[in-house]
Structures are given as structure tokens and as C-alpha cells.
Amino acid sequence: MSAEERILKVLEGINEKILTYSGENMMEDGTLDSFELIEIVSQLEEEFDIEIDAEYAVIENFANKETIISLMKKLLKE
Amino acid sequence: MTINITEWLDKTAARFPEGLALHDEQEELTYLDYRKKALGIARSIIEKNIRHEPVIVYLEKGVNIPVSFFGIAYSGNFYSPVDTVLPKARVSVMLSVLQPKLAITRHGLSKSLDDAGYKGERLFIEDICPAEDDEAVVTSARSDRGEISGAEDLLYVLFTSGSTGIPKGVSITHRSVINYIEWADSVFSFTEHDSFGNQAPFYFDNSILDIYCAAKSGAALYIIPKHLFAQPVPLLSYLKEHRITTIFWVPSALIVPAKLHAFRNVDLTSCLKRVLFCGEVMPARHLSRWRAALPDVCYANLYGPTEITDACAYYIVDRGFADNEPVPIGKPIRGVEMYLIAEEDGKIRRVSEGDSGEICVAGVCLSPGYYHNPEKTREVFVPNPFGPGLMYKTGDIGRYNVHGELEYISRKDFQIKHLGHRIELGEIETAADSVAGVSRSCALYDSVRHKIVLFAETSNTSSFIEESLALLLPDYMIPNKIIIMDEVPINCNGKIDRTLLQEYIT
Incomplete structure (x- = not known):
């Protein structure tokens, strides 16, 4: 599975609407809430064994x- | 003795006329300007000869909302803020409860009010001039109002979710707010050197501590842009830049910087003094991260539903907690009695020491009841068998821990707290059942993933249900997940099997 596919799988598991979202700001549109943001960060950290700094x-x-x-x-290139 | 919250603004504007009072992304007001603008609003209302009436405030979040609150209070009326992003259908229900004769709004929002069926008069915030001869306005308003400016008069009506689909308007008096703010001031000792970083929407009662403690003490109130709450580093940078000393946020807002370790990026040790939280359970592990990063800050857990004026109990954090330990809600604030009760055969008794029971509250903090809803009022504001007056049955279950501190355990019904909002799951179900093609529905809360899940028996698609609900419910009540079923499971009593569905989502 490519890195992109793995990212999409994580996103789908958290909120499947992210995959079909076609707007420009899903946090402002209410598609993604702050808990889901935390979940995405935590699960991507785990999936790729990296630490995502809060500044991102x-x-x-x-x-x-x-x-x-x-x-x-x-981040994966760094 | 203070009998009207406007006295705080009078005194503070006299003491610190040039002190910064309110700040949002567009505007800043000094205390002198704050009062003049509020008096200008009061004058416009008084000129319309409106008294003892609800005045709705229909404005986007910003400095003009607290200004309007004070203006309405100066005029001898009471306010009810209405969120401008609510669906029209919901605004319409709130309007039918309130029957307001006047709305404070701006020209650009006037059509939305029309669409929600509002027929009363309007004051446009852009057209109101600050009152230069302010003393005359106040004096004349106060003498005209006579007895209605007393502490027992209503200050506001805030709406909370109602299980039958009709939101309930909780009325609160000046007296209750004065008791609460004077208590908060005595415990936390706010001064004109403090700055509040406001998170709570102004239609949510956590905001009254920010607004009125600031106005009483001369502190500045910074209205933090909403988009920052999902961006921990810019959020903490905002607090640092504006030298915010006090935040009173819902735990959902405190969790983001804690979980993402944003304290590594921004050092708040030189500015932040108090972190207060209320509105939902604060997970101990996130509190521990805040305390580890900022050990010298005073942390306090406040507890209380809207019906008892924001908070009736508090616990100042004085020790560490294991991740699975509950953070206590502590002890009652001044002027408040709290009881843990059990009901058997219609009789109310206090539970034995260490046992759990429903939290009931009595005292000066109590709402006079739901606005124009005596039936719902009688259900939960009952004669107090342990003292004078009435007591409010919160529906929350609690118990005292070994330290003699009250702990919140759970709800006894289907009310939830989601992102700090109080929601009756029944209200979501009522809305879902009203959608064409839905024969039955059941809303549940996944407290692990912080998601509202709706099961719907329908041949329609989940996106159709979601779009239909968006016309009826506020954003925060829209289910995060909608599961379509051919048949919703029924238990042996013929009711929806909530237990089975709850197991399904967990």
C-alpha cells in the first residue's frame, strides 16, 4: 500500500466524509471537528511512526x- | 449591595475610563466607550417604550454582543442571544417561545430574521449612536423603571436543548448573576490588570463569567476567534500576544493543545494565571498535561447546568489525578445548597454517605423557571424538602469521594455533552422522525470517539437525512454518523433497543 493510500485509509476510518469533501476548508465548514483533528494526528503518527509537531x-x-x-x-521526506 | 449588573459597568467606566474593555478581530472598546454604546442602545430601547420584555440579540460574535447585553439591562429589559448560524426552523421555535417585540441586529442579518418569521421591531447596531449625555439616560431610565430595576428582574433567557424537540428558555435574574459573579471575584480575585480569553459563545452561559467578571473588575475581555481553537500553536500564541491571564473554556477546547503538546512551542508561564473549565467532564490525563506544562497556574473545575446560573459548585485543583480518576466538582459556591437524592414511591430522601444520587441544587442561583413553560418548570423545579423554596433536579448523578468532594458520575437520562454543548438525544430523534420517509430513529453518543450516531429506519439515504437535519438542528447537533437500517431493533417492551445499539457503536 502506498503512503497516500495509507493516509486515506486513516482518514476514512476517522471520518469518511473527508474523502468526498471537495471544499476548501473542512474545519470551517464543520466537516472536521477538533477531536477528529487530534485523532488524525495521533493515528498518522502511529501509522508512520513519526511525531507531528503541534505547529503543523x-x-x-x-x-x-x-x-x-x-x-x-x-514530513515523511524530512 | 448591587441590585443590577449595570452598576458594575457604571463603576468600572468611572474608575478606568480609558482601560481596554472589549477586543475582537475588528474592534476594541474602552470602558468609557463600552458604557456609552450600551447607553445608546438603552436609550433607543427606552424610546420605543419597551419594558419588562425579552429583546433578542441577533449578531455575529463580537464586541457588540456584550454591549447589547448591557444596553438591554440598562433599559430595564432582558436579553436572549440567538446564534446567527442556527437553522431558520430552530430560530423560529425560539421566537415562538419568546414572542420578542424587539431585536438588536445589523442590516445584513435582517433578512435572516424575516426568513425565521420575526415580525417585531429592530434596532440596527450600525445606526445606534453612543449616548453622550449618558447620566441623564441612566437616571431617567432608572427612575422610570422604578421597582423593575430590582435584583429579582430577569437579566437573560438562554435556550437549551429540549427532549421533545422544543428548546427550553432558561430565565435568569440579576440577583443570581450578581451572586455568581461576586462569588467568582471573591475566589479568583480579578483586577483591572487581568485579561480574559473568551471561548464560550455568548448564547452559552459559560460566557457570563467572562463578561461580568471583566466588567466588574475592569479587566479586558478578548474574544478569541473561533478558528484558533482547532490550531493549538496559533491559539496559545494568541494568549501570549494578548497577555491573557484567565481562560474559562470547555474541556473540549483545553484538550487540543494538551493532546498535541503545543506547550512545547509556546511558553505561557509569564502570563497565564487561571485556567477554569466547565460544561463537560475534564479528562484527568489532559489536565495533568496542562499542570505539567504550567504548574503555577490555578486550575478550577466548575459545575452546573444553565438552570443554576452557569456554575453552582467548584473544585480548585490541589493534587494530581491518575488518568482514570474523575476530577471532582467539589463543593457548592456561596449561597447554594446541594443534595444527593434518591426517589422511592414519590418520596425524596438524601442518599447515605458514599452512595450515589441525583444532584439537586437550591439557593440564590436557581432560575425562576423555563420561560413561558410552567409545565416543564414544575417537572424539575420542585419544593425543597430539605430547606426553604424550590430545588432544581439536575438529572446528573453524583457522589461524595473520600475527601468529601462531590464527583459527577453520569446522566440519568439521554442528555449528553458534545463539544461543550448540552444536547438532548431525544431532540435529535424528534427532528429525525420528522424527516420524510423516516419511520423510527435512535440517537446515541459514542463517548470514546466523541461522536453522535443516529440509527434511522428509512429507505432514504444518509446524506438526505443529514441535509434534512441541517435545516432543523444546529451544527453541533447534527449526527457525525448516520446508520440506515431496514428495521431498528426493538426490545421485549416494544421500545427501541438502545442497549443493543449502544453495544453496536462501542
Whole structure:
């Protein structure tokens, strides 16, 4: 399974609406709440065995599934 | 003795006229401006000859809401804030309960009020001029009001979820708020050097501590932009930048920075002095993270439903807790009695020491009841068998721990706390049952994942149900997950088998 597929699987497990969300800010739209944000961070940390610093928990990085994937790609490269 | 909350603003504006009073993303007001604007609102209301009436405040969150609250109080009326993002159907129900003759709003929101069926007069916040001859306005308003400016008059009506689908308007008097704020001030010793970082929406009663403790002490009230609460580092940076000394948040808001270890990124040791929380259970493990990062801060757990003026019990954290230990709700605040009761054959008795029982509250904090709803009022505000007056049956189960501190255990019915909001699951079910094609539904709470789950017996799709519910319920009541079933399981009594469904989600 590719990294992207693994990320999508984590997101689907937490809130399947994330996968079909086509807007620009799912936190502001109410698709994603703060508990789910925490869950996403924790589960991605576990899935990829990395630590995601709190500074990355900003709306721009969790605006939709594409921004989450691109954040993770950046963190996995580091 | 204070008999009207406006006296605090009078005194503070005289003591600290140039002190910062209110701050939001667009605007800042000094105490002098705060009072003048409030008096301008009062004058406009008085000119309409409206008294003893509910005035709704229909504005987006910002400095103009507390200003309107004070303006309405100066005018001898009482306020009821209505969230501008609520579905029209829900606003309409609230309006039918309140029957308001006046709304404070802005031009851009006026059509939404029309759409919700509002027919009363409107005051547009943009058109109201601050009252320059303020003393005359106050003097004339107060002498005109005569006896109605007393402490027993209503200050506000706030709506809470109702199990039958109709939200209940909880009325609260000046007297109850004065008792609560004077108690909070005596315990936490707020001064003009403090700054409050407000999280609670102004239609939620946690905000009254922020608004009125600030106005009484001369502290500044910073209205924190909502979007920051999901971004822990910018949130803590905001607190640091504005030198916030006091926060009174729901635990849901405190959990995010704790869980993501945001304290590593922002050091708040030089500014934050008090962290108060209320509105839902504070998990001990997250409290421990706050305490480890900021050990010199005063942490306090407050407890109470809207019906008893925000909080009637408190516990100042004085020790560490294991992750699975409950953080106590402590002891009653000044002027409040609390009892743990059991009911058998219609008789109420206090439970034995160490046993659990329903938490009942009596004293100055009690609401006079639900606005224009004597039936619901009689159900939960009952004659106090242990003292004078009435007591309020909270529906919460509690017990005293070995330290003699009260602990919250659970609800005795289907009320939940979700993201700090009090929700009757029955209200979600009533809304779901009203959706075309739904023959039966059951709403449950997954407290581990913090999700509302709705089971619906229908041939419709979950997205259709969700879209329909969005027209009836506030955002925070929309189920996070909707499970469509051919048949909802029924138990031997012919009722929906909630136990089986609860097992299914956990």
C-alpha cells in the first residue's frame, strides 16, 4: 500500500466524509471537528511512526484530504 | 449591595475610563466607550417604550454582543442571544417561545430574521449612536423603571436543548448573576490588570463569567476567534500576544493543545494565571498535561447546568489525578445548597454517605423557571424538602469521594455533552422522525470517539437525512454518523433497543 493510500485509509476510518469533501476548508465548514483533528494526528503518527509537531496543526494543513496528504509527504521526506 | 449588573459597568467606566474593555478581530472598546454604546442602545430601547420584555440579540460574535447585553439591562429589559448560524426552523421555535417585540441586529442579518418569521421591531447596531449625555439616560431610565430595576428582574433567557424537540428558555435574574459573579471575584480575585480569553459563545452561559467578571473588575475581555481553537500553536500564541491571564473554556477546547503538546512551542508561564473549565467532564490525563506544562497556574473545575446560573459548585485543583480518576466538582459556591437524592414511591430522601444520587441544587442561583413553560418548570423545579423554596433536579448523578468532594458520575437520562454543548438525544430523534420517509430513529453518543450516531429506519439515504437535519438542528447537533437500517431493533417492551445499539457503536 502506498503512503497516500495509507493516509486515506486513516482518514476514512476517522471520518469518511473527508474523502468526498471537495471544499476548501473542512474545519470551517464543520466537516472536521477538533477531536477528529487530534485523532488524525495521533493515528498518522502511529501509522508512520513519526511525531507531528503541534505547529503543523493549522487549518491550512487540514483544509481537505489533499492538504493532509501533502503535509504528510513533506514530513515523511524530512 | 448591587441590585443590577449595570452598576458594575457604571463603576468600572468611572474608575478606568480609558482601560481596554472589549477586543475582537475588528474592534476594541474602552470602558468609557463600552458604557456609552450600551447607553445608546438603552436609550433607543427606552424610546420605543419597551419594558419588562425579552429583546433578542441577533449578531455575529463580537464586541457588540456584550454591549447589547448591557444596553438591554440598562433599559430595564432582558436579553436572549440567538446564534446567527442556527437553522431558520430552530430560530423560529425560539421566537415562538419568546414572542420578542424587539431585536438588536445589523442590516445584513435582517433578512435572516424575516426568513425565521420575526415580525417585531429592530434596532440596527450600525445606526445606534453612543449616548453622550449618558447620566441623564441612566437616571431617567432608572427612575422610570422604578421597582423593575430590582435584583429579582430577569437579566437573560438562554435556550437549551429540549427532549421533545422544543428548546427550553432558561430565565435568569440579576440577583443570581450578581451572586455568581461576586462569588467568582471573591475566589479568583480579578483586577483591572487581568485579561480574559473568551471561548464560550455568548448564547452559552459559560460566557457570563467572562463578561461580568471583566466588567466588574475592569479587566479586558478578548474574544478569541473561533478558528484558533482547532490550531493549538496559533491559539496559545494568541494568549501570549494578548497577555491573557484567565481562560474559562470547555474541556473540549483545553484538550487540543494538551493532546498535541503545543506547550512545547509556546511558553505561557509569564502570563497565564487561571485556567477554569466547565460544561463537560475534564479528562484527568489532559489536565495533568496542562499542570505539567504550567504548574503555577490555578486550575478550577466548575459545575452546573444553565438552570443554576452557569456554575453552582467548584473544585480548585490541589493534587494530581491518575488518568482514570474523575476530577471532582467539589463543593457548592456561596449561597447554594446541594443534595444527593434518591426517589422511592414519590418520596425524596438524601442518599447515605458514599452512595450515589441525583444532584439537586437550591439557593440564590436557581432560575425562576423555563420561560413561558410552567409545565416543564414544575417537572424539575420542585419544593425543597430539605430547606426553604424550590430545588432544581439536575438529572446528573453524583457522589461524595473520600475527601468529601462531590464527583459527577453520569446522566440519568439521554442528555449528553458534545463539544461543550448540552444536547438532548431525544431532540435529535424528534427532528429525525420528522424527516420524510423516516419511520423510527435512535440517537446515541459514542463517548470514546466523541461522536453522535443516529440509527434511522428509512429507505432514504444518509446524506438526505443529514441535509434534512441541517435545516432543523444546529451544527453541533447534527449526527457525525448516520446508520440506515431496514428495521431498528426493538426490545421485549416494544421500545427501541438502545442497549443493543449502544453495544453496536462501542
